[in-house]
Every structure is written in C-alpha cells, then in structure tokens.
Amino acid sequence: MKPADYTYAGVTRALLYVALAALTASLIIHAVLNPTGLEELSRIINGELNRWAPQTPVDYVPLYAIYFINLIVPIGLIYVLPTLFKENKLIAILTVFILILLTLMILTVEE
Amino acid sequence: MADVFGGLLTLTGLVALSFLIGIIAPLAGVGGGVLFTPILLGFTSIHPDLIRSAGLAIACYSSIMAGTVYFRWRIAPFRLILLASAVLVPAAIIGAQLGIHVAALGRWGQGLIRASLGIVLFIVVVMLSVKRIDWPAPRCNSRLVDVFGLRYVYHEKTLNRDVEYCPTGLGLAAGLPLLFLIGFGSGFFGLGAAWALIPVYNLLMGLPLKVAAASASASLAIADTGALWGYILRERFHPELFISTTLGVIIGANLGAKLLLKARVKFIRRLILAIMIFNGIQLVNRGLFEMGIMPYRLF
Numbered sequence: 001m002k003p004a005d006y007t008y009a010g011v012t013r014a015l016l017y018v019a020l021a022a023l024t025a026s027l028i029i030h031a032v033l034n035p036t037g038l039e040e041l042s043r044i045i046n047g048e049l050n051r052w053a054p055q056t057p058v059d060y061v062p063l064y065a066i067y068f069i070n071l072i073v074p075i076g077l078i079y080v081l082p083t084l085f086k087e088n089k090l091i092a093i094l095t096v097f098i099l100i101l102l103t104l105m106i107l108t109v110e111e
Numbered sequence: 112m113a114d115v116f117g118g119l120l121t122l123t124g125l126v127a128l129s130f131l132i133g134i135i136a137p138l139a140g141v142g143g144g145v146l147f148t149p150i151l152l153g154f155t156s157i158h159p160d161l162i163r164s165a166g167l168a169i170a171c172y173s174s175i176m177a178g179t180v181y182f183r184w185r186i187a188p189f190r191l192i193l194l195a196s197a198v199l200v201p202a203a204i205i206g207a208q209l210g211i212h213v214a215a216l217g218r219w220g221q222g223l224i225r226a227s228l229g230i231v232l233f234i235v236v237v238m239l240s241v242k243r244i245d246w247p248a249p250r251c252n253s254r255l256v257d258v259f260g261l262r263y264v265y266h267e268k269t270l271n272r273d274v275e276y277c278p279t280g281l282g283l284a285a286g287l288p289l290l291f292l293i294g295f296g297s298g299f300f301g302l303g304a305a306w307a308l309i310p311v312y313n314l315l316m317g318l319p320l321k322v323a324a325a326s327a328s329a330s331l332a333i334a335d336t337g338a339l340w341g342y343i344l345r346e347r348f349h350p351e352l353f354i355s356t357t358l359g360v361i362i363g364a365n366l367g368a369k370l371l372l373k374a375r376v377k378f379i380r381r382l383i384l385a386i387m388i389f390n391g392i393q394l395v396n397r398g399l400f401e402m403g404i405m406p407y408r409l410f
Contacts, residue, residue, distance in 0.1 A: 005182040005189030012332075013179035016172070018222075020358070021364030027354045031122070037351045038119040044349055045121055047156035051346040062350035066343060072175055086195075088260040091190045094197045098333060101200050103341045 018095040021068035026065035036057040074102050097102040122355055129169075133363020134370065139383035140239060142328070143360035144170035144303035149232055149387070152225055152247025153394045157352070159214045159221050163301025164342035165353050167207070169360045170303035171335035176361065177328035185265040186325040188318075191278060192333075194259055199294035199334035200285050207338035211271040212346055213299075218401050226398025228300050234392035235306050236384055243310070246274075247317045254279025267321075278316035286315045297331060300337035333408060 017075050034056055043049045054060050077095055085094040129147065133337045136143045142251040148166035151157055162275050181187035251262055267274045278286070284332055297304040308327035312318045318326065392409075399405035 005185065005187075008126055009179045009182035016175055016179065016324040018362070020172075023354050024358060025211065027358075031119075035115040035118070036350075038122060040349065041116040041118040041125075043353055044157055044161060044352060045155065047158055049246060049349065050158035050160055050340060052349045053346045055285060059350075060356060064346070066350065066353065068340055069172065070343065071331050077333070080349050090259055090347065091193050095193055098193070100195055100339070101204065102337050103232055105204055105337050106344070 001086075003084065004080040004087055007083060008076050008080045011079050012072055015072045015075060016069075019065070019072060022065040023062075026062040030058060030062045033061075035053060037062075075101060114373045115347060118351075122253070122351055125352065126355045126359040129359025130363040133360035134367040135379065135383055136360075137364055138379045139368035139387075140306075140369065141208060141383075142170060142173055142303035142305050143364050144173070144301070145235060145306060145358060146387070148301050149228055149390050149394060152228060152251075153390050153397065159224050160211060160342065161349055161352055164339065164348040165208060165304075165356045166301035167298070167335050167339050167342065168242060169356045170297065170301075170331050171318075171339055172357060172361060173303070173364060174332035174335065177325070178332055180342075181325040181329050184325075185241045185263060186322055187329040188261060188276075188322070188326060191213040192330050193325060194261075194283075195287075195330055196292050196333040197328065199297075200275035200337045202291040202294030203298035203331075203334040203338035204341060206295035206300075208298075209339040210301070210362055210369045211341065219403070222398045222401025222403075224300070224398070225394045228302075229394030229396075230400060231296065231300060231302070232394065233378065234388050236387055236391070238306050238310060239384065241310055243313050243320050243323075245320045247313070249275050249277055249319060250279050251275070251277040251279075253283070255280045255283050263322075263334060265322075273317075274319060276319055276322055277280050278312075278318060282316035285316065286311045289315070292332050296342075301342075357387065365387065 040052070041051055048074060054063050077099055081095060084095055119207065128144075132146045132150065133143045136146050139146070144166045147169055148162055151162045151166075152159060155162075163168045178187065182189050210224065213223060224292050234260070246378060262275065262277045264273050266272075293304045293307045293311070305324070305327035308330055309323050312323035312326050313320050396405060400408045
C-alpha cells in the first residue's frame with residue numbers, strides 16, 4: 001500500500017492539471033460567448049465593482065471551473081482518509097475535523 | 112465594442128503584470144501572492160475584496176502545486192502539515208470573513224486593510240533577513256512526535272545520505288498559536304505566508320531549512336481553500352480577474368524558479384526588497400489617508 005502523502009500528491013497533481021486546463025478553457029469560452037465580463041474589467045480597474053454573480057448560463061462555466069479547483073484539496077483528503085486511518089488515527093481524526101470545517105464553510109455561507 | 116476592446120487590453124495587462132510578479136517573486140525568495148496583493152492594493156483602485164480573493168487563489172493553487180512535488184519526495188511532512196492545518200484552517204476562515212466585513216465598512220475599512228498590510232510588508236522584509244539554520248540537530252524524544260507519527264526520513268542528494276527529521280515537542284506546542292496568527296493573516300490580507308511559516312518550522316520546530324521551506328510552501332493549500340470559499344460564496348471575486356491573474360502568476364513562477372539558477376539573485380533580491388519597502392510605505396500612507404488620519408497622500 002502506498003503511503004498517504006504519496007497518494008495525496010498523485011491525486012492532487014492529476015486534479016490540478018485538469019483544473020488549470022478547465023480554468024483556461026472557461027476564461028476563453030466566457031470571454032468569447034459573454035464579453036460583458038471583459039467590459040466589467042474596465043469598471044473593476046476604476047474601483048466601480050466589488051462583487052460578481054452569474055447572470056447568464058455562460059457565466060456558470062468559469063464559476064464551476066473555480067468551484068472545481070477549490071474542491072481539489074477536500075477530494076484529495078477524502079481519498080487518502082482510509083490510508084491515514086491506518087497510518088495514524090489521531091491525524092486522521094484531525095483530517096476529518098478539517099473536512100467538517102471546509103464542508104460547513106461551503107454549506108453555511110450565504111449572501 | 113470599445114468597452115470589450117478596452118477590457119481585452121486590461122485583461123492582457125493583468126496577465127502580463129501577474130506573469131512578471133510570478134517571475135520575480137521566486138528570485139526574492141517569496142511566493143507570488145506576497146507581491147501580488149500589496150502591489151495591486153497599493154497602486155490600483157481595484158476593490159480590496161477582488162484583489163484579496165485573487166491573491167488567496169495564487170497562494171492556494173501554488174501551494175497545491177508545491178505539495179504535489181514535496182510530499183512525493185517526503186521533503187514536506189504530510190502529517191505535520193495536517194496537524195498545522197487543523198489550526199491554520201479555522202484561522203484563515205476567520206481572517207477571510209473578518210476581512211470581508213472590514214472592507215464592507217467602506218473607505219475607512221479599506222484604509223485600515225491597506226495600512227495594516229503596509230506594516231505586514233515591513234515585517235515580511237525583516238523576516239526575510241532573519242538568519243536560519245540549515246541542519247538543526249534532530250531531537251525526536253518528545254511524546255507528541257510519537258503520538259502524531261512525525262518522524263520522517265528523506266534522501267538528501269547534496270549530502271548523499273538519508274536525513275532524519277522531526278519537530279521538537281516544545282517547538283510544536285509553541286508553534287501552534289503562532290500558526291493561528293499566520294493563518295488569520297493569510298485569510299485577512301489574501302496573502303501567501305511561507306515567509307512567516309519558514310522561521311516557525313525552522314527556528315522554532317527545528318526542521319532542516321530545506322524541509323521548512325518545502326513545508327511552508329505546501330502548508331497553505333488546505334487553509335487557503337477554506338478562506339477562498341468564503342470569498343467565492345460571498346461573490347467577492349470576478350472570474351476574468353481571478354483566473355487571468357492566477358494563471359499568470361503560476362506560469363510566471365514556474366519560469367522564475369528556472370531563472371533562479373541562472374540570474375544574479377542577490378542584486379534582484381535587494382531590488383525587490385526595496386520595492387517591497389516602498390510599497391509598504393505607500394500602503395501605510397494611502398491607508399491612513401483613506402482612514403482620515405493623514406491629511407495628504409504622498410504617492
């Protein structure tokens with residue numbers, strides 16, 4: 001059985017490459033199909049905009065790409081949790097604590 | 112159409128600036144996020160929330176990338192980083208939430224963020240000058256080390272031998288409260304924090320310098336993920352700004368790491384430290400001006 005750190009590194013590396021490709025693709029798709037995002041950049045530079053929410057279906061493309069890259073760490077931790085339990089139970093419990101915090105953060109923040 | 116063209120130019124400019132920051136940051140011995148956030152907060156009118164979410168993303172994704180290499184080589188101790196993350200995650204989340212609330216106070220709140228970040232920049236410069244220990248003697252007799260399984264061995268090519276390392280029990284106990292402060296700062300300012308973590312891991316916990324640097328690079332991935340969710344779910348980001356700057360810095364940092372081997376690092380490092388000091392003065396001045404404490408803006 002491979003150690004948890006080795007497995008975590010492998011999983012996060014594979015996911016990171018996919019996520020970076022998805023981010024790049026989403027930026028291009030969004031800029032082409034909904035140029036409003038580009039127009040907003042000029043307003044951002046002038047400090048006129050401080051938040052962003054999806055308005056059209058195309059806006060969800062970069063949003064989901066950003067969601068995906070932010071899920072790499074939780075996915076990696078969940079993936080290695082069984083191995084961590086075998087290696088060191090206390091650290092595994094701390095990892096569960098971290099995962100609970102991240103889940104609560106994702107589920108409870110409302111605007 | 113003109114707005115789209117202007118936006119495209121802005122996007123190109125942002126990518127170029129982020130790419131440049133990504134290249135020079137490793138030459139100065141800091142992460143891209145440490146230069147990105149203060150420079151944009153100091154010299155642009157972009158809202159602090161949008162800058163900090165992008166800065167956090169740079170710190171977080173760079174840290175994930177560092178972890179993919181360092182965990183594999185066992186230069187970064189995975190279990191110690193998980194232990195540290197149990198403190199860093201709540202701290203970074205609290206810092207991010209508080210940062211969003213402070214920025215929402217308006218001009219005064221944004222001024223407070225700028226002024227305090229300016230002071231943090233001075234601390235960064237001081238911390239970068241602190242002398243470190245390459246090979247502290249391993250003292251693995253603590254019960255904490257055994258309980259959490261924190262003994263590690265890796266093969267050091269430059270010495271051509273296996274190096275055993277572990278944190279000292281006392282350093283571990285003393286370091287955890289400091290980690291809370293570091294995580295809080297990272298979430299609040301949207302800043303990478305390897306500059307603060309390296310002395311904690313090296314001087315306090317007694318890890319070899321190489322291990323401390325690798326651990327610091329890989330530590331913030333978990334903590335900043337939590338903080339980032341706060342910014343994203345509260346809609347404090349903009350996809351074009353977020354993605355373009357993140358990609359720019361990450362690609363630039365990869366090139367910067369290669370240049371590190373060839374460039375005249377000492378000169379560049381001094382130049383960047385000078386820029387950071389100037390940036391710090393400018394941030395304090397602008398922040399105090401926005402808070403109504405200082406009557407005029409120097410820069």
